[in-house]
Amino acid sequence: MSAVDRAPARPSRWPSGRLLRSELRLIFGRRRNQAGLAVLAAIPLVIAVSVRLGDPASGQGPEFFASITDNGFFVALAALTISLPLFLPLAVATIAGDAIAGEANVGSLRYLLVAPVHRARLLLVKYAAVAIFALAATGLVALVGLVSGLALFGGGPVTLLSGLAVSLPEGLLRLLGVCLYLWAGLCALGAVGLFISTLTEQPIGATIATVIVTVASFVLGSIPQLDWLHPYLLTQWWMSFSDLLRAPVYLPDLRTGLLTAAAYVVIFWSAAWARFAGRDITS
């Protein structure tokens, strides 16, 4: 290797995705994150096994629980409902909080930037990885719930919330819709986490702050006197995913939920860029 090989250092014109692949290897190869995904996968298993072993007459339980013994399909929905207030946001906040603060913390941020990675490209790749992780986490909960549910309770036509029964394939399509809708909400949370991650060199701090935003949003959403604030809250429309299980699908809240998520993504992505673009990297 000669130091004076003056071959022009012309960057390839198209994004090759190599940095994103490296990012995904970093996320999914890290044991802490694998343990987090294992915990998420355990949630539907615990639900399925405990319902199977439990006394059928022991009451209703959370939403969708009552339907599980009739159709294993509902394990997936019950697991998503239970994971939504804390486990899924925590998983996404962990990855998003790590995005910039984690690199700054170990000192690799300066080496990435002089490699060089343009700051916009780094932010974009980091956010794409957070979004992919959020999709994987949501999909994992649904898939493990579906497989364990069908194995323990069998399948069949799915009775919707409005009482109408649809075929299992259509039920699966609606479950996919639920996952994508929840994914949009988690992407909004990921943008908040990405922004917070540009403010600090402590990834744990960024993660905790992001979780606090989620919890605070749920708490504010439960105070009726603050109903003027509710439409703007990050988490307000997340539970509307059950509208996908009506016939016909009840669209207004879903549409508002998606628009809210999009607004959060745009606002916090812009804030992250404003903060990160001109920041002095002294880590």
Added chain:
Amino acid sequence: MISRPDRAGGFDQAGAGDLAVASTGLTKRFGRGARATLAVDAIDLAVPRGAVYGFLGPNGSGKTTTIRMLLGLVRPTAGAHHLLGAPMPERAGEVLPRVGALVEGPGFHPYLSGRDNLRRLAAADRTVDPRRAGAQVASALARVGLSAAAGKRYRAYSLGMRQRLALAATLLRPRELLVLDEPTNGLDPQGTREVRALITALARDGATVLLSTHLLAEVAQICTHVGVMHQGRLVAQSSLAELRGAARRRARVVTDRPADAARVLRGLGLSEVAAGGQGAHGVLNGVAPEQVVAALVHSGVPVREFTVSEPDLEDLFVALTGEGFDVSG
């Protein structure tokens, strides 16, 4: 003579194209208002292509902040700079792949192996050919003696191994400029020798090296040029040859005829000549030592001992910065 860089900007006269690193009035102020601190105060760096430039200064004198500004990590408060003839940070995407940098110690992911950490940096640099990335990583690791430990997790590396990995990262592709901040930090004497040999070899291949250090011995051993930082200012900048030439070499002769010896020395043009009980001494002022010995013998002065005191860099730098080099500022 040692140039005291003038504000007008040295590199315009020299031509920015001949310089690998050139800055004018580069300044960094941290904080605002009364609590603001001036980390770097209007420095005009001029690192010629092909030089090994020793960027010397005590800890806290602004070397690292300057390097961070040069690489675009920290935004200057004032001033401008060029790397490899291109303005920064405007053309960073095109210039930085040709620059290898070690900034303030190693910084890698602890749970990735050394090899995977380098692969990640290779993936980040879009000018690295993906098909050759694996071979380039292996060759960079071999060059710093880390091949055997390449598969180990970074967290298990010793301080010296971490430093070597950071050096390997600067060698991921051919570089025209290497910016190395304290590259021998944490290395044992053997590792220090290896790294200095590596830097010399890279320079021999044509790379320009900007070597930040607080070790005078390092500068004396491997540098061709030197810039001295003190309290945020570049107090001196020149080639090492000029610096040595500017130093006052002293000739000393031991003889039983001091008065005659002193007369001969004066006759040759030496200054500050003084005679004592043992002999005489004076400042050479460019007169060749062998000429002095010949003149003494020719005049019949019995020479028992003749010595020329080599310039002591440390004395020079202490004179320039007004304090010793181990003092943290």
